[in-house]
Amino acid sequence: MSKLPVIVGFGGVNAAGRSSFHHGYRRTVLDALPGEKVSRTYRSLAAIMGIPADQVNSDVQRQYMRDHTLIRKIEGNIFDVDNVPWNKRMALSGAEGVLQFVTRARDLPDTLPSGWVVKELGAGKVSVSINEDCNMLLPTTRKIEVSTAGQLPSGFDPSSLYASRNHPRGLQMAICGASDALKSIGLEWQTVMDSISPDQMGVYASSAMSQLDDNGFGGLLGARANGLRVSSKQMALGLPDMPADFVSAYVLGNVGTSGPSLGACATFFYNLRQAVNDIRSGSVKVAVVGVAESGVDPRIIDGYYTMGALASDADLLKLDADKGLSEPDHRRASRPFSSNCGFTISESSQFIVLFDDELAMQLGAQIHGAVPNVFTNADGYKKSISSPGVGNYLTVAKAVAAAAAIIGDKAIKTRSFVQSHGTSTPQNRVTESHILNETAKLFGIEKWPVAAIKAYIGHSIGASSGDQLVASLGVWNDNIVPGIATIDHIADDVHCSNLRLQKEHMEVEPESLDVAILNAKGFGGNNASVALLSPSLSEKMLKGRHGDKAWQAYLARREQVQAVASAYDDAACETGFSVHYQFGENVLDGGDLELSRDGIGIKGWASKVALDFKSPYASWLPSED
Template sequence: MSQLPVIVGFGGINPAGRSSFHHGYRRMVIDALDSARADRTYRSLASVMGLDMSRGELTPEQREYILEHTLIRRIEDGLFDIEKVPFNKRMSIAGSGGELSFVTRARQLPDVIPEQWSVTDLGDGKVKVTMADACDVLMPSHRRIDVSTAGQLPSGFDPSKLYASRNHPRGLQMAIYGASDALGSMGIDWQTVMDAVHPDQIGVYASSAMAQLDDNGMGGLLMSRADGRRVSSKNLALGLADMPGDFVSAYVLGNVGTTAPSLGACATFFYNMRLAVNDIKAGNTRVAVVGVAEAGLDPRIIDGYTTMGALATDDGLLKLDAAKGLSEPDYRRSSRPFSSNCGFTISESAQFIVLFDDSLALELGAQIHSSVPDVFVNADGFKKSISGPGIGNYLTIAKTLAAAESILGSDSIRQRSFVQAHGTSTPQNRVTESHILNETAKVFGIEKWPVGAIKAYLGHSIGAASGDQLIASLGVWNENILAGIATIDHIAEDVHDSNLQLQAEHMHLEPGAMDLAVLNSKGFGGNNASAAVLSPTVSEKMLRGRHGNAAWTAYLDKREAAVEKAQAYDDKACSGDISAIYHFDHNVMNGDDVEMSREAIRLRGWKAGVELTKASPYAGWMKD
């Protein structure tokens, strides 16, 4: 019998704050929360932002600061100065009389002296260079960037300060924190998990879509020599797209099981989750840590997307609001899914979840936040352009609803489901995705399908974006609020919405009103992925039905300890004590720590071994 993958822990960081315990989602709907939950979320944000909480209660000024320095906003100087983005200006220079001379240090001469140069030694390590012809040079300069709004992590949060980061790229720093937060949310010690399974039954499915492109990663590798600097020995290694998973395996978990980083542009988180879900369903993995860390707020990356015409530029936003006569863009409303819009808003995020198979979840008394029975991926087929949309997303959405219907029945699909749209805020997406969702809703008899589009709050974090959607969906069930598309004041005329419910206002739900979340991602290049995520209530009902009342009662007794320990973690984090798990040069094993036999491999520190004697599914196929 197939195992059901259940989410037993989740965490991370994005422009809304810390993901665990739904704090990030609560920031998005904070205007609709009761005072107790709002206060808790303010404290969580104050903690990650490093604000002074010694007085006990936060001041009104601090609360206002928190609101202004989270979610989408004008890019702050902590990352780079949008008014003075450095670049090299190409110039051609020549002397007024045909010759040009200058003095420099001999050690600064190029290794290969150009033929048109004449070099004279002046002593004291200096030389005079005379050029007979014009020469092209690169002059350091700066400019104002065309895009000045983004989804930036909360002001004051610096993941490099949480552990010995040793010049790690920002994406890897975020991955360490995101995975640590997810583990803390479980309320179960990682050693307890290790003791309950075989070493090869744990898997890490994590990556980034764009790799690490800042100066500590691929950016430094590709630019250092051109800028007259040396390449670091770490640039290439730490810049690889699989490094978020590698770091989590090596420095957070000590994982010796599966590593399976996958890439799928904006659908990268779902690509990783699909591998994990399939491995758990097949019985190959019992514990899966799934995640993506993407640090896209770099002027070079922004320049690339701007040149593609993909981002909402300052000029584009001003044209949208021309009737208002604004002198500067409405930074908060740069992302307007399914409304009149002009491009997406880039963001940064690291999101991680921990999946158990359902039997292990009951055995360890893990909290069950939801379950993921299926993730579907389809390509677009032949394409007119690599960036253009195709038909693959019609397949993934329809297959997701059909799979969920086979579990829940048609009434749940029609009346008790919602969708988290990709919702990028581009003119093309609002037409194509709305048509896909609307037509699928018609086929499955959904009259008004509630649609969420959280990029209105967070922006587009590329590979981590679908992780943002998943974490937000968990928040919907916990808070009983589906966040409205708060940045819009109308639905664009070309949006297909006869069977969709698109609104700016938050949708308040009765507890247990939603059985299913359909999560959708349309990735660049034809990387389409959609996931069916079942509510905590439905997930628990399924497990109670599978394992029986006695096993369920025993599980509830064990779960109390996990809930209590997880709450203690949240209390600590909300009090200003945020930290990251980082085990460098810790418990390193070598050949002396491995004991091998024909039946199993045993490793120091693990209760169970890696079994080598397993029945083959191909037994009996060999014929004479």
């Protein structure tokens, strides 16, 4: 029988704050929450933003926390939007046809350019004469065309949480997000390790954009051009699979599967698909899935701006021309399904922990939801690599059909909602709304609730579908489908006859929504859709499979797990993230293995890696008799 992958922990950080225990989600629906949850949300933010605990209830500090989270103007600690460094090309020539300058002899290039005449001046200096025009690069600054982003909360610095050793920002965020997800489970990791074989764990994590800051590929590719040296770490640390490698080596001690995938803006779901398939097949029992993406960088912004994909300052001002604004409305830069002009880039690290249903029952793990299916489809023949195609129609329809096969065609009409890709580009509002609207018609859904989390936190590229997933878990916890708060109307070209798109939050009855359909579209035809099951539905399914006696025993075990998880959240609301990072500890080598024909024992693991394989192909060979 197929295993059910259940979510037993989740964590990370984005522009809304810490993800575990729904704190980031609650920042997006803050005004609709009861007072106790509002206070706890502010406590969580204050802890990571460096605000003293005794000032959390201050109106001034609460306004500061609101102003310095979610989408906003890029702040100077990331880079100065008015003074972005670059090298301007200049053509020089001498006043009398000969250009002369003095420099140190050691600064001359090893190979002199054609037309250069060098004369020794003594004291290590030389005079250079050039008889023809000369091009040079002049270090200068410029004002960037896009000044809005979904940045991590002000004051939060992931590099300060551990010995980051010149790690790219994306890898710092990966360590942070994976640690948060791990601690949210409420189980000691050694307990999990002792319950499975070493090769029954998998880590499925990556970064769609690689690591493009100066400690990664950005520094590698720009070093020589800027007169600097390449470091020994930039190549290795820039690789897009590094989030999985770092989490395996420094957080989990994983010796099982490492399966990083890439799928542009659907990357998190591409990783999730591998994990779900491996758990369903029984090849792994524990899967850690995530993406860490640090895209708030002037070089990355340049690339997307040149494509015409980003909401520039000039275009945002045009959208609000009737308001007479002198600078863009940064807060409302992302306006999914409304009049818009491009997406807003952001940064995020999101991780979830999946168990198979048997292990979750055995250990008393909390059930936050379940993922029975992830569907991916390419677009087929298309006009351009960045244009949308037909693949997303297939993934959305299959996700709804898979959910309907579980809860029934009647229930899918009233007990599901959509977490849309919702990028805030003119093309997305037309194409995705048509996909969702036609799918709603196909399944008889009259007013399908649609959320668009990017309105609040922006588009974190590969991590964005992870943002969608953790936000959807929050809906079931607090019974509020976030409205698209940044819009004041639905654009005329949006297809919405069978969709419920609204600015206001939608409050729902507890346990009235069983399924969330999560949708992601990526450049190149990387389409992915997920059927995500609610905690209550997941628990009903586990009780039905394992029986009432096993269920009661599970509930008794879960009480202690929940208590430990809550204690972690209490501590994190006071002191911020607690990072688990093991560098140079418990390092394994060949001497730590016990080799035998039936299995390999590994130091630190209770079970062996089995070698008693039974091949399904053995009967294909003729008998030796």
